[in-house]
Amino acid sequence: MRYLLVFIFISFALSNSTYSADREIISVAAIDWCPQMCSKGSSRGYIYEIIKAFAKSKNYEFSVSFMPWRRAIREVSNGEYLILLSPTKREAPKLIFGNSEVGTQKMCFYVNKSSTWQYKGIESIVPSMRILSPLGASLVELDDFARNHPEQFFLIPKTDEINMSKLLMQNRGSAFLFTQKSMDNFLREKKYSSQLKEVGCLKNEMLHVGFSPINSEKSRRLALELDQFLEQSYKSGFIDKILKKYSLKNWRSSK
Numbered sequence: 001m002r003y004l005l006v007f008i009f010i011s012f013a014l015s016n017s018t019y020s021a022d023r024e025i026i027s028v029a030a031i032d033w034c035p036q037m038c039s040k041g042s043s044r045g046y047i048y049e050i051i052k053a054f055a056k057s058k059n060y061e062f063s064v065s066f067m068p069w070r071r072a073i074r075e076v077s078n079g080e081y082l083i084l085l086s087p088t089k090r091e092a093p094k095l096i097f098g099n100s101e102v103g104t105q106k107m108c109f110y111v112n113k114s115s116t117w118q119y120k121g122i123e124s125i126v127p128s129m130r131i132l133s134p135l136g137a138s139l140v141e142l143d144d145f146a147r148n149h150p151e152q153f154f155l156i157p158k159t160d161e162i163n164m165s166k167l168l169m170q171n172r173g174s175a176f177l178f179t180q181k182s183m184d185n186f187l188r189e190k191k192y193s194s195q196l197k198e199v200g201c202l203k204n205e206m207l208h209v210g211f212s213p214i215n216s217e218k219s220r221r222l223a224l225e226l227d228q229f230l231e232q233s234y235k236s237g238f239i240d241k242i243l244k245k246y247s248l249k250n251w252r253s254s255k
Helices: 002-022 046-057 069-077 140-148 161-169 180-189 216-236 238-245
Strands: 024-030 060-066 083-085 103-105 107-112 131-134 153-156 175-179 196-201 205-207 209-211
Touching (some): 024 069, 046 060, 046 083, 046 216, 046 238, 069 083, 107 161, 107 180, 153 161, 161 175, 180 196, 209 216, 216 238
Parallel strands (some): 024 060, 024 083, 131 153, 131 175
Antiparallel strands (some): 083 209, 107 175
16 A cells, blocks of 8 residues: 555656646746735735736746836846736837737826825926826826926836835925826725825726747737637636726726
8 A cells, every 4th residue: 555655646746747847937027016916915916817827728837027117128028038017018119919908007196185286187287396107107198298398207216105105205296106006905005095195097008918029929829829818708707706806897897
């Protein structure tokens, strides 16, 4: 009996090693950006979960590395990583994209609770204002305005919610821009909810999975496979199931 158990164990180990060896390992660069992608914790983010499910469905192994946003874009563009989670097409125009989105992004303005300012369009940004904005983020309809008024827009390389909130409360700016889902998540959990408020947003944008242009044939194959997986997942309700864990609604249903 003992020899039989040893034989079964060795056979199982060999079959597992063969299974792992047969899996295609794909390198993924991501930013720590809850609730989209989270570098730690039991809830790893809705985009992270969707992409991991895609990898499992194709017997791929995704090796995910978290890093600053600009570096992530650069290293996927250069072929150091194959996949980027998860830009708008405006943020990483050199990458290869499929047609199906994996999430949404809305950049919103945040100010101190005592502020009376509201964003009601470009005309509401007066010359005396200093806007703090994440380096490398798409500002949608404000892109051209920010480019033409660099004295009013200060691009912050350390783009996390705590840093942006602290800079604002230190009077380093009049307002800051950040993604709405992330700030909603942040303000639910942190003390800053009593000190900050949202005062208007830019247009909604779709988030995609970006693929490196260096190995374009492989990237286009993966983009097509992901499109097929995402469309099936939208129809089956699988994406709704993941979003519900994060108290989010399906953007396609709410259009």
